Amino acid sequence: MSNKVLLADYNNHGQQQFEYPEQDVYYTGRKLNQDLKHGPIEQRGCQDIICVILYLSVWALMIFCAIKSWDTGDASKIYLPYDSQQRQCGKGDLKSYPNIYIITQSESYCVSDCPGESGVGKELPCYQCSAQTAPYASAQLLTLCFPTLKVDEKYQELISNLVDISGFQRHYADLEETWPIILACAGIAFFMAILLTFLIRLAAGCIVWGMILIYLLIVAAIGTVAYLQSKGHYQEYRIIDDAQQLEIIAYVFWSIGGLSLLIILCLAKKISQAIQVLKTAADFTREEWQALFVPVFILILVLGFFAYWLIFSAIIYSTSNEINKSQYSPYVELQWDAKTGWQLCLYFFGLIWNVCFALALCQFVISSCCCFWYYSHQGYPLNSSILKSFCRGFTTNFGSLLFGSLILAIVWTIKFILEFFHKQLKNSVQGDNNALGYALRCAKYYVSCFEKFIRFLNQNAYTMMALTGQSFCNSAYDAFYLILRNATRVAITHGLGELFEFLGAIFISASSSFICYLIITKADAYKNNIFNPIAPTLAFILVSYMIGKMFMNLYGMGVDTLLLCFIVDTEMNKNEGGAKSVPHSLKQYASELN
Structure with a gap:
């Protein structure tokens, strides 16, 4: 009985001393809802x-x-490239040619598929490109035909100088492959x-x-x-x-x-x-x-x-x-x-x-x-x-x-x-x-x-x-x-x-x-x-x-x-x-x- 009296006196003293009970370092929270005896409470409000x-x-x-943004926006600006004639790949007449294949600094073509090992020396799958052949094997990296590892380094260096091939893009190609x-x-x-x-x-x-x-x-x-x-x-x-x-x-x-x-x-x-x-x-x-x-x-x-x-x-x-676009880069920068x-x-x-x-x-x-x-x-x-x-x-x-x-x-x-x-x-x-x-x-x-x-x-x-x-x-x-x-x-x-x-x-x-x-x-x-x-x-x-x-x-x-x-x-x-x-x-x- 004495313990209860002391506890009551302490609580009364605490209430007088502190404006909020949480200010008391000995405060241990309020009592929970007694309905929890029977499990989660069913009566709930929003x-x-x-x-x-x-x-x-x-x-x-x-x-x-x-x-x-639906009417004015065009997400293709972000990832679809332009050929050397400033035609956007994958749009209009080139709808079936979404990828870009770069041959020289001033010569690039929109192609339907990136030519692989078997496509070297054969005609490019491009739009109106006068029987142009593929000089190197490539792999698709997003919408860019990037030279494979076995290709002459001059092509890899050429494309890397024209296009900012970041580590992210290379990693993306690896993810696509695997x-x-x-x-x-x-x-x-x-x-x-x-x-x-x-x-x-x-x-x-x-x-x-x-x-x-x-x-x-x-x-x-x-x-x-x-x-x-x-x-x-x-x-x-x-x-x-x-x-x-x-x-x-x-x-x-x-x-x-x-x-x-x-x-x-x-x-x-x-x-x-x-x-x-x-x-x-x-x-x-x-x-x-x-x-x-x-x-x-x-x-x-x-x-x-x-x-x-x-x-x-x-x-x-x-x-x-x-929109910024360099003279030779096939991609735009927004x-x-x-x-x-x-x-x-x-x-x-x-x-x-x-x-x-x-x-x-x-x-x-x-x-x-x-x-x-x-x-x-x-x-x-x-x-x-x-x-x-x-x-x-x-x-x-x-x-x-x-x-x-x-x-x-x-x-x-x-x-x-x-x-x-x-x-x-x-x-x-x-x-x-x-x-x-x-x-x-x-x-x-x-x-x-x-x-x-x-x-x-x-x-x-x-x-x-x-x-x-x-x-x-x-x-x-x-x-x-x-x-x-x-x-x-x-x-x-x-x-x-x-x-x-x-x-x-x-x-x-x-x-x-x-x-x-x-x-x-x-x-x-x-x-x-x-x-x-x-x-x-x-x-x-x-x-x-x-x-x-x-x-x-x-x-x-x-x-x-x-x-x-x-x-x-x-x-x-x-x-x-x-x-x-x-x-x-x-x-x-x-x-x-x-």
Whole structure:
């Protein structure tokens, strides 16, 4: 009784001392809605309507700009070249001849196809070119017939001087050549993800401890190799010439490995408890296997919007009236005016906001399905959980998801602007080794840290939103203090979930990319027809990592959502014997905490 009186006196004193309860360092948040005892709240209203209005306004402006530019814009200005007679390839009478084949500085022709090895010395497939023959073999690079690697260097030098063949264009040609392998990489990554999912269900503990062991071995191996190189061994693989620096690197990695091992030993029990949550997340994906298709559906939506954005951004860009074209270059250079620049900025921000919204919707739907599954163990109905989650995401919680994604989109935009200015400064005469460059680097670092905090806060806010149906601010508020009240429970489990998600995606990406890299560097059909394997390999890594991330994100979101559901369940029923909806695989975790 005395403790209650003291607590009441403390609360009264706190209310008199602080204008807002959040100013008190001992404040741990407000009580949650008691209706959460029985599962996610059904009675919901539309939240954050102003964000819906703002989002629809952005879309209205984007559509208006697209319609206005449709009649005056011509995207072919960007990529269709001109021949030596100043006729645009792929237009009018030359509609069937979209590519440019350059013979001399003042002689070029529009051709239907780029002549390959078999076409050398034969008549060019061109329009009214008086039986002109092809002097060299070429490969199509966008709309340019670029000499292959075996061709006389004078032709390569000629075309490189006339046309700014950037590294990007060469990489694009390599990607076009290896696209079947990129698709195969996606298939391999999908298979590896399914295999890893199956293994997690069988032995989550072995996989987690195995990943930790692999991490320690890699750190130790890097340190050992660096030390041996500092002593004169493995010189053919040596990257750094300074032996003293290599020795320092070795000691640093050994120190990191030793410190990591010490931390792992101290937190072994916590890691074992977190593995139980991971096993429960595996049970969720096994029973609610339809959730695997949610990231795939979201990815299709993002790709569809990106295609729309790419097409209409090109059309808007082509509306600029300022066109520069050198005497011999087959391509025009467009310089947009202020009006076109603002329209492109609008489309760029629209792209970022829509991508952030797609990520938010994916996280919300998975969290919502996980909440339904958790509370189904005490009788909460588990019918059409994915459809129900999508309906809530596009109706009552639509504005809240837009609010959270808008905050992240603004942070991404600021990050992009800082990166742009920093790049401009680096390319300037004075470089970035000055006070301004230092300030920009600091600003980029602070924004990156803030971005990580926002992503963490958003993810947990979406989980609370799935449970309570509140606005974004209220959900983020409750999620923050819920985690603060249970920091010791959340820290290790969340960290392990993040680590497992990252390492799983890395495993899928590395294994898939390595197989495809061997194909393009060893198979005769590819190794002689690409400029450089860098771009295809990066594409392998990107595609396989995205697929791996989609699958592993289920476990990351599952771990975080299940943990928050368990904490909410425990708080709601702390006077009635503890959590009531604990899944069977999580009961040992609950008993160890109690």
